[in-house]
Amino acid sequence: MVTGLTGVLIFQGVTGRTENVVGGGSDSKPVTAHATTAQLRNADDGTGASLARRDAERFSMLGVTWTDPGARVTGRVEVRTRSLTTGKWSPWLELDGDSGQGENGAARGGTEPAWVGPSDGVEARVASNGKTSAGLPAGLRLDMVDPGTGDASAIEPAAFAVEETDAPTVAPSESAEPQPSASPDTQVPADQEPSAEPPVSESPSASESPPAEPGTPTASATPTPTAPTPTVPTPAPTDTGPTAPPSTMPQPPITSRADWGADESISPEEPGYLPDGKIKAVVVHHTAESNTYTCAQAPAVVRGIYAYHVKQLGWKDVGYNFLVDKCGTIHEGRKGGVDRPVQGAHAYGFNAETVGISVLGTYTDTAPPQAALLAVARIAAWKLGQYGVDPAGTTTLTAGDAGTNYFRKSWAKGAHLPFPVIHGHRDGYNTQCPGDAFYNQLTTIRTLAAGPVSGLTVKSLTGTGLSGGKHYTKAGVTVAWSATTPAVLIKQYELLVDGRSVATTAGTSTSAKATLTIGTHTVAVRATHLSGKRSTSASTTVIAETAAPSFTAKPALSLRTGTVSTAAVPLKLSWKATDSAALKEVRLVSPLAKTYGPTTTSASHAAKSATATAWKMTAYDYAGNAASASVSATPVILQETTATKSGTWTAKSSTSYLGGKSYSSSSKNASLTWTFTGRSAAWTVSRAATSGQAHIYVDGTKAATVDLKSSTTKYRDAIWTKTWTNSAKHTIKIVVAGTSGRPTITTDGLLYLK
Structure with a gap:
């Protein structure tokens, strides 16, 4: 017999609330998040557990947790929710099975939390990979988090009472929806509203809340609201904390904890720092939740993760050092100073030597947007630059505990293991994180962070003409280029003529001018990454010359065969032009406009009889030099x-x-x-x-x-x-x-x- 928890929620003065973006620097205020939980019921045959579809207090993020922080789910964990806005039920969402043990002293284990948006209904099911419940950890429960809205008038969590029940169970099935019990209650189809279920209970901490004694009265219909907990500011690093070394890379913009509305009262402990005071590697994560959040909702998503890590899993602070949303905004994670080697709780066994960066969303099939990849590269480059670590290099980390990674490689505690300096969570832990599509982009992140500038190409040379793979100019040339590396990571560009820098521009520039002396030159562009690494484009040959073309045979007119009228006497115009470098074209400019290629030497025309007409021509070379000639005649x-x-x-x-x-x-x-x-x-x-x-x-x-x-x-x-x-x-x-x-x-x- 499994003991389940149900709760009766009593609301006072509840009004509609709107999600708001938290920010504003000194005007920012902490936002109180609160959570509710519901115990999952084990199936009779021990192969799974479930939570029947039911109403719930408002929440936007959820996860499934269990008693032993060192255990993990080896089966499939799925949830679906009812939108508070539309009233519709979502498809089943599979949760990433393990958020990692995090840090010593964790109260519970759990899945990664999933952002589902404002919701008021929930259903969950867990299926073991084994034939018995031995494949499932004990104490499975669903944890739901409302990250708050930043509205000072928002009410505190409602009062509730808990009663103990003897709950029968039923096994989850792939072909049928899980039922809450063997009672006569009928299943509600996915496209209909569920029958009323008791609301879930509020969970103020990560520990299991003991059930109320039998006979405990429920709260009255008009309870006195609980006074809010005073806000605790972010603790400043102590005098014994490590100093913040300067970085070889610039610090990107970072949204502070205050700006995303961190409630410091829930994590009052002093920050911890890496034992050796040096970051050796960056571990890249995703938060394994929906990608449908808006960027305006990102602060609420961060608050939800923070509350889940602290209040539900029992960590002392959010696990990640930095969180990045899909629009590329970087949010400060674990407190202690963004420029200091703060020890996170993101890569169990390797927290003591690494910094953790997580992108909000799940990236199993779709890679994060370029804005997010760039933000990860920038924050990684800045942090590693504080300690002289090459983002494209490898490093050796010491395992703080025995473990196995996603690729089934195992090690003992104290083992010295090689890792890319920037690597995925799955490299050091048995998890899919950061998702296949994201993991495949780590090479791109390393290149962005470490340099050199990639994809550097000369796109055009204005003021020149191209012939036979060579450019010709009188003297002045404007060189335009492009690079695949974002400009924010580029320190400067240099225009090179014959290998010598003749112009230097900012990393945001895309062109530069040069004046060439007479002769043949090579022109290229050199880019300097913020790391100091240089890359140079392929060179282009440019010939500067000022000699004009010549008409070796002046334009001449002759009569030709054809139909004659007084308005159009058939004529043949002939000429011959050459150039010492490269003739481009010959243009007839009068009495009409025509352009002929460099090898054309005659053309058929017509003219009025009894009228003197001047036929004017100009020859151009590829450098832009020109020569003119003409002939006049009167057809009679x-x-x-x-x-x-x-x-x-x-x-x-x-x-x-x-x-x-x-x-x-x-x-x-x-x-x-x-x-x-x-x-x-x-x-x-x-x-x-x-x-x-x-x-x-x-x-x-x-x-x-x-x-x-x-x-x-x-x-x-x-x-x-x-x-x-x-x-x-x-x-x-x-x-x-x-x-x-x-x-x-x-x-x-x-x-x-x-």
């Missing part, structure tokens, strides 16, 4: 009527012809002759499937025979061109060849450039 249309005729020609009219007219002839040896002064000429014709051939004479010499035949009808077609090096007087004569079966040709005039 010579109508067929201006030619000297020989033989028979027939005038034809159509809007499709240049000027609306053309000449046509089928008489062999009929000719037209034009004389002009220019440097390029083009013969314009109309074409069809029946068109014939013509001979072309240039300055009295036959230059070509042109066939006007076309499968499609074409008008104003510049079919033949001729270009000279210089402008001069020339004569163009066309002669009808008299092609058999298709002797006719139609001419639409002659074009030339002057």
Whole structure:
């Protein structure tokens, strides 16, 4: 027969309360937390224990504890709660099975506490890994903590009375919800409100509260409130305490105990310090609770852990030296001075040489946010920097007691064991803490804390052009960079030219300027971590030069084949540019804008007839040096009527012809002759499937025979061109060849450039 505890709570003047963020420096006030407990009932077959679903006084954090602080649960511990806000029941939450023995003198053992948010209902079940209750420690109970709100008008814990009952038991089952007893009470489904259960009892301390004598009367409906316990300020280190050595790393911002609302009255003992006065390692933890807390709730979460460690487990103070929330805020943990080697109760057997840092939340599957990882790295680097310990190194710790870690490695008391300077709780104790996902991030934390700066990369060089893996500039360059290490851990950056520092900037900077002398240089960036370790980016070749490109062939214009109109005479623009270093491009800037690559030497354009047009070009190299050149020309249309005729020609009219007219002839040896002064000429014709051939004479010499035949009808077609090096007087004569079966040709005039 197991004796269970039930309680009847009597409230006076209870009103709604709101969670508030605690803070404010000198205006901060301690916040009283209080706890309630409920005994778990062992199953008849001894394979588990349970607490039936029931109402409870308001709480936000809970854990399961047991009598022997040296024992641990080898099975599965699960709870679920009812939200005070929504009235809905949560899914089952598995508690991390062991918070560690903590320190000598602990009153009870227990799971890690879990933050569940403001709740007023609870249910719990524990299943042994063994076939009997031998796998479960004795005295299992559920401990619920209300961390308080920081509201001075909040009431004190309500009065209560306890009665002893003989409680029957039932075994927990994976397929059915645990029942509170063999009584006729029916189980309440998860989506319904449970039937009324007696509220749980308040637990003012870690020791078991003896049941009231039979017949003890319950408190009246209007009890006199208990006077609040006076606040005890954080004890200052005694004169015999260790001094606070300076650190090689800066101290990060830390929220004090006063600012998160620590009630110093519950832990009046003087702080203890490491026996040798030196921190040799950092043990990283998670608090194995929900990650759904808001950062505004973090002070309440810390207060809940503090109350759980002190009032429920019987430790003299919160176990961790520092607690970090998911937004990266660092909270002072165990009192005694954040800059002193305070001995915590976080890594049983190794508390005497380590500092404990815990991140609020559970990180089995999801790693802590980067803000939290950075905060852990900063506080670890600062503390280790006080004692000249390399965060990326290894150390040897002496076991204060026999133990086994998560990886099944065992040791005897007094054993000397190697550890990474920054390691997880699981390395020195058989626990999952700090969770698989967090444990895998410890290398990142070590790198952040120890340096050097990682991921340092030159991102861009403004004022330069890139070609063939080399940058070119006239002289000035702005170098931009990035690093994966957060700026708060970087002391400074240096811009290096040929290995020599030419500019130094703050660790928050991302660029710097330099002026280079003419020649080839290497440019890189060097970063100095706060630890003093340096890292240098890959170097980049930068060539400084001021020689402008040159046009080895000045821009030139010539007529080209194509369809002609008075508004668009087909032209070809040609040029050639080079550079002593690296030509980037050639731009046409007038009469229109075009950009050409360094290997392009010509382009097709068009211009208005009878209009003088200047074609201006600029060549650029990758350093930004430039050279300009231009050419001007006027396209001229010579109508067929201006030619000297020989033989028979027939005038034809159509809007499709240049000027609306053309000449046509089928008489062999009929000719037209034009004389002009220019440097390029083009013969314009109309074409069809029946068109014939013509001979072309240039300055009295036959230059070509042109066939006007076309499968499609074409008008104003510049079919033949001729270009000279210089402008001069020339004569163009066309002669009808008299092609058999298709002797006719139609001419639409002659074009030339002057």
